[in-house]
Amino acid sequence: MSELLQFLLSGVTVGAVYALVALGFTIIYNASDVVNFAQGEFVMLGGMITVMAYTAGAPLPLAALAAVLATAALGVAMNKLAIEPARGAPVVSLVIITIGASIFIRGAAQLVFGKQIHTFPAFSGDDPIRILGATILPQSLWVIAGSVAVFVGLWLFFTRTLLGRAVLATSNNRLAAQLVGINTPFVMTLSFAMSAGIGALAGVLVTPITMTSYDVGLAFALKGFAAAMLGGMGNPKGALVGGFLLGVLEGLTAGYISSQYKDAAAFIVILAVLFFLPQGLFGRKSTDRV
Template sequence: MAEFLQFLISGLTVGAVYALVALGFTLIYNASGVVNFAQGEFVMLGGMVTVFTSAAGMPLPLAALIAVGVAVVIGLMLHRFAIEPARGASAVTLIIITIGASILLRGIATIVFDKQFHKLPAFTGDTPVDILGAAVQPQSFWVLGGAAVVVLVLYVFLEHTLLGKAVLATAANRLAARLVGINTTTIMALAFGGSAAIGAVAGILVTPITLTSYDVGTLLALKGFAAAMLGGMGNPVGAVVGGLLLGLLEAFGAGYISSTYKDAFAFVVILIVLFAAPQGLFGRRVVERV
């Protein structure tokens, strides 16, 4: 039981980070149809900027705020200078642009910061909490709670504000949204900014557990993308479920099956799910227009 619980919490913690990255993917994808492979770099920015500003003497909450701010500015710039000028280009072209952006951001990070690994102190100490025999880092609760807050805020924003509804309308049908007077460019900028903020928050929350460096983004982008697809691209609920599921698959795979093949295990499950449900768990069926 204690063992099961240990795997469960480990999986949920890692999964919550995947979920936030997947949520970032989803937000941008819904507003613009772009699969943003630079999503992992927002997580890196969140962690690295917090590490460096707090090392410069800034109190942690302020450092975190600055990190989110920096990520948002970079997200907006990514949209303004890389995505917007290529408006109307094919989906693969846009993907390659975001891959270029991720290489660029990593390159900048090596110059502005460095190539070393960095840590951040846990928000509320390192003493593990005992839950029915499982030892849990207090930071795990911050990650889970933080992710829950982000999801909740996003939900309220999308369902209960006018701007949020405009985002949903743009996601549903960009042309129709424009016809009813929604400025879809602003909505897209908003999505990039919001997605960057979510990524940065994930980076700040998880750095005390996982450490950070200029190149943590690549793997997170891959895992976040996988999570988003598992849940069904374009569905925020799917992104969260997909992320948590992927984290749990890895933890239980490592715990009960084989730690060497745990990534394989996760991808085999993704393949099986997709064969059974080609639109992911919560995806919409898309009818191809001829």
């Protein structure tokens, strides 16, 4: 029993990170129909910039804030320099642009930060908390709380603020949104900033547990993408649930089947979802007008 609980707890912790990455995917996907493969690099940058600022002497909260803001700025730059000039290009081109951008960011990170593995201290110490015979790190609680807080924040933003509704309107119908006076380019900018900032936050929260290096982004992108697919692409609630489900599945696979194949869980999920449930758990059935 305590063994099962332990696997569940570690699954929920990684699941929270996947949920954050999946939320980032969802925001950009909704605003622009672009699947942003560079999402994982935002996670890497969040961790790396915090490490850099912290070792330079900044207090940890300030370093974390700087990392989130700097990554958000980078997300905006990516939108302005790479996505916006290619507006109207076929989906293949946009996918390749985001993959190209992710390789570029990884290459740049390797030059700036080097190839070593980095970390910084956990926010509230390293003494594990005991729950019913299982243990959880205080940092895991930070990660879980972080992803739930981001989700609630996004929900309030999208339902209670005018700006949030403008974003939703744009994702529904770009042209119609433009016609009623919504500044759609600004909505795109905002979406990239939020998405990158959330990715960076995931990196800040998880780095004390998993550590970070210049090449961790790809794995986060693929897992977060799987989570978003599982929940139903474009649905924030789906992203949250998909992330946690995927994490738990991975935790159980690692515990009971094989830790070597724990990463396989995500990709078997992708295939199973596509075979049996192409709209994901929370996706709507799409209909097309010809």
